Amino acid sequence: MSEDLPQPVLIVGTGVLGTSLGLALRRREVEVLLSDRNAEHLRTASGLGAGHPYAGQQVGLVVVAVPPDHVGSEVARALADTDALVTDVGSVKTAPLRMLDGVSGIERYAGGHPMAGSERSGPLAATPTLFDGRPWAVTPHARSSAAATAAVDELARLAGASVVRLSPEEHDEAVARTSHLPHLLSVLVAGRLADAPTDHLALSGQGVRDVTRVAGGDPSLWQQIVTGNAAAVAGLLTQVRDQLDVLIDAVATGDRASLGEILELGVAGTRAIPGKHGGPLRPTASVFVSVPDHPGELARLFADAGASDVNIEDVHIDHDPARDTGLVELVVDETRADHLQTSLGGRGWETHR
Amino acid sequence: MSEDLPQPVLIVGTGVLGTSLGLALRRREVEVLLSDRNAEHLRTASGLGAGHPYAGQQVGLVVVAVPPDHVGSEVARALADTDALVTDVGSVKTAPLRMLDGVSGIERYAGGHPMAGSERSGPLAATPTLFDGRPWAVTPHARSSAAATAAVDELARLAGASVVRLSPEEHDEAVARTSHLPHLLSVLVAGRLADAPTDHLALSGQGVRDVTRVAGGDPSLWQQIVTGNAAAVAGLLTQVRDQLDVLIDAVATGDRASLGEILELGVAGTRAIPGKHGGPLRPTASVFVSVPDHPGELARLFADAGASDVNIEDVHIDHDPARDTGLVELVVDETRADHLQTSLGGRGWETHR
Numbered sequence: 001m002s003e004d005l006p007q008p009v010l011i012v013g014t015g016v017l018g019t020s021l022g023l024a025l026r027r028r029e030v031e032v033l034l035s036d037r038n039a040e041h042l043r044t045a046s047g048l049g050a051g052h053p054y055a056g057q058q059v060g061l062v063v064v065a066v067p068p069d070h071v072g073s074e075v076a077r078a079l080a081d082t083d084a085l086v087t088d089v090g091s092v093k094t095a096p097l098r099m100l101d102g103v104s105g106i107e108r109y110a111g112g113h114p115m116a117g118s119e120r121s122g123p124l125a126a127t128p129t130l131f132d133g134r135p136w137a138v139t140p141h142a143r144s145s146a147a148a149t150a151a152v153d154e155l156a157r158l159a160g161a162s163v164v165r166l167s168p169e170e171h172d173e174a175v176a177r178t179s180h181l182p183h184l185l186s187v188l189v190a191g192r193l194a195d196a197p198t199d200h201l202a203l204s205g206q207g208v209r210d211v212t213r214v215a216g217g218d219p220s221l222w223q224q225i226v227t228g229n230a231a232a233v234a235g236l237l238t239q240v241r242d243q244l245d246v247l248i249d250a251v252a253t254g255d256r257a258s259l260g261e262i263l264e265l266g267v268a269g270t271r272a273i274p275g276k277h278g279g280p281l282r283p284t285a286s287v288f289v290s291v292p293d294h295p296g297e298l299a300r301l302f303a304d305a306g307a308s309d310v311n312i313e314d315v316h317i318d319h320d321p322a323r324d325t326g327l328v329e330l331v332v333d334e335t336r337a338d339h340l341q342t343s344l345g346g347r348g349w350e351t352h353r
Numbered sequence: 354m355s356e357d358l359p360q361p362v363l364i365v366g367t368g369v370l371g372t373s374l375g376l377a378l379r380r381r382e383v384e385v386l387l388s389d390r391n392a393e394h395l396r397t398a399s400g401l402g403a404g405h406p407y408a409g410q411q412v413g414l415v416v417v418a419v420p421p422d423h424v425g426s427e428v429a430r431a432l433a434d435t436d437a438l439v440t441d442v443g444s445v446k447t448a449p450l451r452m453l454d455g456v457s458g459i460e461r462y463a464g465g466h467p468m469a470g471s472e473r474s475g476p477l478a479a480t481p482t483l484f485d486g487r488p489w490a491v492t493p494h495a496r497s498s499a500a501a502t503a504a505v506d507e508l509a510r511l512a513g514a515s516v517v518r519l520s521p522e523e524h525d526e527a528v529a530r531t532s533h534l535p536h537l538l539s540v541l542v543a544g545r546l547a548d549a550p551t552d553h554l555a556l557s558g559q560g561v562r563d564v565t566r567v568a569g570g571d572p573s574l575w576q577q578i579v580t581g582n583a584a585a586v587a588g589l590l591t592q593v594r595d596q597l598d599v600l601i602d603a604v605a606t607g608d609r610a611s612l613g614e615i616l617e618l619g620v621a622g623t624r625a626i627p628g629k630h631g632g633p634l635r636p637t638a639s640v641f642v643s644v645p646d647h648p649g650e651l652a653r654l655f656a657d658a659g660a661s662d663v664n665i666e667d668v669h670i671d672h673d674p675a676r677d678t679g680l681v682e683l684v685v686d687e688t689r690a691d692h693l694q695t696s697l698g699g700r701g702w703e704t705h706r
Contacts, residue, residue, distance in 0.1 A: 020705075115558050127705025129643050133680070135556055164555045174553035177545055182564040184600060185542045187615060188593050189535050190622030200527035202517045203488055204626050205468050207567040211535040214560040216623040219616035223609050234605045240541050241597050247537060248594065252587045256576050262540060263572035269543030270569040273557050290482050298665050302655035312651050315668045327486065352373075352480025 004154045006060025006085055006147075007031045012074055014038075014045035017089050017117070018065030019126035022050025024159040027128050033059060045123040061151050064088035068224040072099030079105040085145075087112045087152045091175065092228035093139045093168035110140040110148040111168060113175070114161055121218075129160070136161035139171045176232035183214050183222060184237065190215035206316060206329075284313055285337035287330045290350040301328060301349065308343035310336045357507045359413025359438055359500075360384045365427055367391075367398035370442050370470070371418030372479035375403025377512040380481050386412060398476040414504050417441035421577035425452030432458040438498075440465045440505045444528065445581035446492045446521035463497040464521060465505045466490040466528070467514055474571075482513070489514035492524045529585035536567050536575060537590065543568035559669060637666055638690035640683045643703040654681060654702065661696035663689045 008031035011018045022032045022045060032051030036042040046053055062078040064071055064086065071090040076099065078086045086109040090096060093111045100106055116134040136156035140149040156163050166174060190212040193201065226233055243262065250258035291297050305312060314331035332340055341351050361384035364371045375385045375398060385404030389395040399406055415431040417424055417439065424443040429452065431439045439462040443449060446464045453459055469487040489509035493502040509516050519527060543565040546554065579586055596615065603611035644650050658665060667684035685693055694704050 115556055125706055127641075129641075129703045129705055132643055134558075137556060164552065166552060166556075170550075170553065171556075174550075174556045177549050177553060178557045178561045181545060182542050182561040185538050186560075186564050187619030187622075188596050188600070189538050190619040191596060191615065192530055192534060192589060192592065193622035193625045194618050196530050196625065197523075197527075198627075199517065199519065200523065200530060201625060201627055203468055203490060203519075203524075203527045204531045205488075207539075208531045208535040209626060210563045210566050211539050212619075212623050212626070213563050215619035217620075219613055219620060222616050223612050226604055226612060227607055227609060230604050230607060234601055236545060237597065237601045237604065239545065241594065241601065243541050243544060244590065244594050244597065247541070248587055248590045251579055251583050251590065254580055254583060256580060259576050259579060260572055262544065263575050265544040265547050266540030266565075266568035267543070267570075267572060269540075269546035270565050272546045272549065272554060273562060273565070274551075274554055288480075288482075290485055298655050298659065298668075300659075302651050306651065306653075315651075350482045350485075352482055353478055 004150065005030060005158060006151055008033050008057070008059050009051075009155070010035065010054055010059040010062045010078075010082075010084070011051060011065055012036075012062060012078065013065035014041045014050065014123050015065065015067075016121050016123070016125040016130075017114070018063070019045040019048060019050045019123040020116075020128065020130035021063060021065065021089070021114075021159055023048065023126055023128035024131055025155075026050065028158045030158060033057070041123050045126070048123060048126065050123070050126065058082075059084045061155065062086045063155065064090070066090075067221070068092060068095075068228045072096035075109055076100055076103050079103055079108060084108070085110075085148045085151045087148070087155065089114055090228075091179075091225045093137075093171045094231075095228040097141055097168055106141075107143045107145045108148055110138065110144040110152045111171075112139065112152045112156065113137040113171060114156070114159070116161075131156075132160040134161050135164045137164050137166050137171050137174075139166050139168045141168050172229050172232045176229055176236050180226055180229055180233045181236045181240070183217065184226065184233070185240065186212050186215040210316075283334040284331050285334040286353065287332065287337055287341045287344065288352050289328045289330065289344060291326050291328050298328070301344075304344055304347045304349065305330060305340065307347075308340050310340040310343070357503065358383060358511060359504055361386050361410070361412050362404075362508070363388065363407055363412040363415045363431075363435075363437070364404060364418055365389075365415060365431065366418035367394045367403065367476050368418065368420075369474050369476070369478040369483075370467070371416070372398040372401065372403045372476040373469075373481065373483035374416060374418065374442070374467075374512055376401065376479055376481035377484055378508075379403065381511045383511060386410070394476050398479070401476060401479065403476070403479065411435075412437045414508065415439045416508065417443070419443075420574070421445060421448075421581045425449035428462055429453055429456050432456055432461060437461070438463075438501045438504045440501070440508065442467055443581075444532075444578045446490075446524045448581040450494055450521055459494075460496045460498045461501055463491065463493040463501040463505045464524075465492065465509065466524060467509070467512070469514070484509075485513040487514050488517045490517050490519050490524050490527075492519055492521045494521055525582050525585045529582055529589050533579055533582055533586045534589045534593070536570065537579065537586070538593065539565050539568040563669075636687040637684050638687040639706065640685065640690055640694045640697065641705050642681045642683065642697060644679045644681050651681070654697075657697055657700045657702065658683060658693065660700075661693055663693040663696070 010033045014036040033054040034051040035054040062084050064074040066074050071088050114136045116130050138152045316329040344351050363386045367389040386407040387404040388407040415437050417427040424441050467489045469483050491505045669682040
């Protein structure tokens with residue numbers, strides 16, 4: 001139970017985000033009300049324990065959790081219909097704000113955006129742990145009241161997330177760079193695979209799989225996200241096109257110096273991504289292990305790795321396209337890789353660095 | 354011991370690929386000789402058991418395992434200095450072939466390219482398991498003899514790899530699409546992160562990490578690879594630029610239909626990548642599990658997952674930027690996800706789909 005959160009909280013929209021938020025808040029005994037135009041979704045979310053159906057009672061905070069296209073109009077409706085503080089969980093922040101220009105009570109609104117989602121949609125995909133430890137951008141605009149901003153901070157914390165404070169403009173620039181641009185470039189790479197000869201695709205390794213994974217995301221959702229953040233996305237895409245022109249020229253003319261500069265900038269970019277727990281990126285190293293591809297073998301590997309007292313930072317599994325073995329890459333702190341390799345080797349695993 | 358492989362095999366170049374190949378062949382009792390301009394690398398590789406130093410004796414097959422820039426000249430030297438069959442393990446195939454135009458004995462050469470590598474270099478990074486189950490492109494040219502091609506097939510099989518037969522031109526088109534293009538686009542995305550404000554990068558999630566992972570690769574190696582495959586790479590980059598122009602226009606003008614077409618093509622591309630064991634891609638689903646971030650917890654999770662008799666197809670770990678928990682994504686056959694989630698839930702894990 002929180003003293004700082006205005007209650008009850010009304011969640012508008014019981015998709016995977018809204019329902020997950022209700023479940024997360026209920027863990028902390030926050031009073032939650034739910035509304036949705038889709039009566040079946042509302043019943044399901046309520047049945048899951050995400051909150052009680054809204055029946056027009058007085059509320060302290062409205063959380064708009066509807067698809068990107070409808071965030072602006074639903075925030076305006078909440079400001080008009082209630083005297084509560086209002087926030088939202090949409091992926092873009094300036095476009096809905098433009099729709100709110102001149103709306104009375106705008107100071108009661110401060111935006112938010114949890115960096116969490118699911119490949120599934122609807123209330124049945126919801127989980128109370130969806131936001132645990134994820135960043136939650138809190139994006140007050142110039143006229144947001146201190147009370148509105150504080151309420152969104154507290155909402156994010158109660159949901160289990162970490163607050164990252166940004167202006168709406170900064171937020172949209174940030175997600176254009178860290179989410180929308182990577183998504184669209186991944187889509188362009190994947191698009192070149194769509195009509196490739198099958199025997200060419202037989203050479204696909206882990207690299208192309210990693211680069212194109214996000215390109216499998218729901219096109220209709222991404223249409224709304226990208227359109228809603230058009231200015232920031234178009235600006236970055238134009239920067240990439242300019243770099244791409246330099247790159248094409250460097251490749252076509254064999255200009256190794258220009259090519260090298262572009263490649264070095266890419267390396268610098270990978271190092272700029274914050275490391276684990278928000279701290280500076282620690283150097284890591286990989287230990288590769290050949291693992292028979294059937295149930296239980298990964299368990300045995302991780303048990304053995306755990307027994308070596310080395311913390312696994314990341315794992316990649318590269319499947320053998322032709323036989324029943326997999327190659328598991330264990331990413332660990334650079335200073336621990338030798339110890340892990342020796343330890344696994346001593347337990348009979350085929351390893352290499 | 355193989356009857357079909359001309360022996361002894363001389364490996365020219367004792368970096369990570371050459372030394373790993375020697376170690377892999379020695380597992381099968383193939384007679385291996387080694388040469389390298391770098392005497393220390395040669396001593397190390399030989400000391401590791403990858404083969405004996407070459408002293409001018411008669412050889413059956415020469416494997417050129419030198420950096421991309423030097424493959425053509427080393428293949429020419431091997432054809433001139435010996436009457437052996439010759440192959441190489443370079444990342445591009447038509448550029449060295451152009452250098453060999455008119456060279457006597459060219460029919461004794463057939464190219465090859467194992468789809469395996471390491472982020473480390475030098476003989477100490479070598480391992481006999483490097484090629485196990487990986488694709489090995491075998492790329493005879495128009496005048497390659499049947500004996501030369503058969504020898505490379507056998508070499509790949511003895512090293513533990515699966516043969517994928519392609520012409521040199523097809524190979525270069527294939528790796529341009531499945532390796533060089535993804536690498537360069539990943540570099541362009543990463544380049545946009547290099548000078549981004551730190552608080553913007555705080556919103557980085559798993560998507561941007563996946564898309565940019567390969568961009569951390571060695572720039573000097575990639576300079577050689579890309580320059581060596583300039584025509585195919587420039588062609589694909591130009592296709593991407595044309596698509597990017599359409600995309601920028603669609604974003605800037607809010608043309609959702611065009612945007613949707615591009616996004617749908619990306620989804621189709623991700624589905625075109627061959628699935629596990631070379632078969633058609635089976636539908637998978639993800640089960641997410643909250644895991645405390647210290648040694649042993651992953652082991653416990655994988656032991657519990659193993660006990661549920663569900664085969665884990667892939668694993669992603671998304672670290673909590675603010676606290677000591679991680680979110681583990683277990684990718685499994687779609688038909689097994691419910692069972693896995695129920696089973697893990699019953700063992701006390703916080704899960705969601």
